[in-house]
Amino acid sequence: MNLSHLTRRAVIAAFAFSAFVFPATAEEPLTINVGYAAIGLDSRPYSEGTSAATARAGEYLEKEFAGDPNIKIEWFFFKGAGPAVNEAFANDQLDFAYQGDLPSLIGRANGLKTKYLLASGARKPLYLAVAKDSGIKSVADLKGKKVAYQRGTNGHLAAIKILEANGLTEKDLQVINLDSAGTVAALTSQDIDAAFGDTALINLADKGNAKVIYTTKGDDPRFGRNAGIVAREDFIEKHPEITQRVVDAFVKAAQWSSDEPNRAALFDLWHKSGTAIPILEEYFKNDKLAYRNSPLIDDLLVSQYQEQGVKAKEFGLIRREVSTDGWFEPKYLNTSLEKLGLKNFWQAYGANGKPLGS
Numbered sequence: 001m002n003l004s005h006l007t008r009r010a011v012i013a014a015f016a017f018s019a020f021v022f023p024a025t026a027e028e029p030l031t032i033n034v035g036y037a038a039i040g041l042d043s044r045p046y047s048e049g050t051s052a053a054t055a056r057a058g059e060y061l062e063k064e065f066a067g068d069p070n071i072k073i074e075w076f077f078f079k080g081a082g083p084a085v086n087e088a089f090a091n092d093q094l095d096f097a098y099q100g101d102l103p104s105l106i107g108r109a110n111g112l113k114t115k116y117l118l119a120s121g122a123r124k125p126l127y128l129a130v131a132k133d134s135g136i137k138s139v140a141d142l143k144g145k146k147v148a149y150q151r152g153t154n155g156h157l158a159a160i161k162i163l164e165a166n167g168l169t170e171k172d173l174q175v176i177n178l179d180s181a182g183t184v185a186a187l188t189s190q191d192i193d194a195a196f197g198d199t200a201l202i203n204l205a206d207k208g209n210a211k212v213i214y215t216t217k218g219d220d221p222r223f224g225r226n227a228g229i230v231a232r233e234d235f236i237e238k239h240p241e242i243t244q245r246v247v248d249a250f251v252k253a254a255q256w257s258s259d260e261p262n263r264a265a266l267f268d269l270w271h272k273s274g275t276a277i278p279i280l281e282e283y284f285k286n287d288k289l290a291y292r293n294s295p296l297i298d299d300l301l302v303s304q305y306q307e308q309g310v311k312a313k314e315f316g317l318i319r320r321e322v323s324t325d326g327w328f329e330p331k332y333l334n335t336s337l338e339k340l341g342l343k344n345f346w347q348a349y350g351a352n353g354k355p356l357g358s
Contacts, residue, residue, distance in 0.1 A: 035097035039077040041274025048270035050121030052098035055253035100154030109322035118295040121227040129201035145193035258290035303351035
């Protein structure tokens with residue numbers, strides 16, 4: 001055996017030893033999977049009406065991690081809304097998601113390990129539209145009628161609360177479970193008498209194919225809908241620094257979405273969802289952007305989720321009581337507000353619906 005052969009063997013052995021003793025330190029690639037409990041017109045991967053929709057359309061998360069080649073952002077929009085998001089969480093297919101109050105509470109009641117990190121799309125109004133020539137003039141007139149809404153969503157629970165306030169229950173109606181697109185088609189063809197929803201119904205009424213006869217705007221604030229960003233506990237525990245940066249990105253999107261000078265640009269950005277700008281203008285008419293796009297986990301938000309949990313059990317939407325104790329995790333939000341100089345940017349509200357400190 002010659003010297004050069006021995007030398008080669010020594011080099012190979014040394015390399016193998018060093019690779020064993022000093023393993024590669026390169027980070028494993030990480031894909032952050034973000035869900036959205038809605039979808040745009042014609043299945044566009046965008047939505048509207050929330051700061052989370054701004055984060056998607058404005059690529060806030062992508063920009064936050066642009067300097068990290070090992071981190072990738074993937075968005076998923078769900079036609080099946082909140083219930084479909086719960087299924088994805090249950091299968092560990094999502095790390096973060098925008099989700100409404102009722103489905104997120106249903107997920108918690110069924111044992112999903114999530115944390116609520118910040119509000120997005122809080123205090124959203126609900127609309128009731130009726131078919132042309134239906135003769136329905138009020139909520140009370142819905143008795144015995146075919147009424148559509150999507151079961152398991154925050155609109156479902158809000159609709160039940162509205163019915164209750166008008167002396168009705170679901171049993172008094174012929175409830176038709178339809179998503180937004182199905183509702184529009186059924187209301188246009190007059191296969192149903194009425195429907196609860198939001199921008200899709202405003203759009204339908206604007207075209208003269210239906211009539212909006214009621215909205216929660218200006219009514220009892222407890223009839224409104226809430227939503228927020230929830231995340232898997234396991235992801236948060238494994239990646240607290242990344243979780244903080246994700247929250248930072250959502251808070252930046254919330255700030256931009258809350259600035260009144262950005263109103264026109266905001267609606268233009270949300271138009272990527274396919275919703276017409278005049279419809280968005282109507283949807284936010286008489287509402288301050290900061291009121292609807294606040295990320296704060298304030299007393300009003302917490303009390304609303306607690307009440308939603310009680311109502312969900314009372315109406316039979318969940319089988320067991322659900323507690324929100326320990327679910328809200330505001331530390332990442334608070335760090336973002338401090339870091340970005342936004343501690344006093346949004347108004348916090350008390351459980352009575354009135355501004356704190358007023």
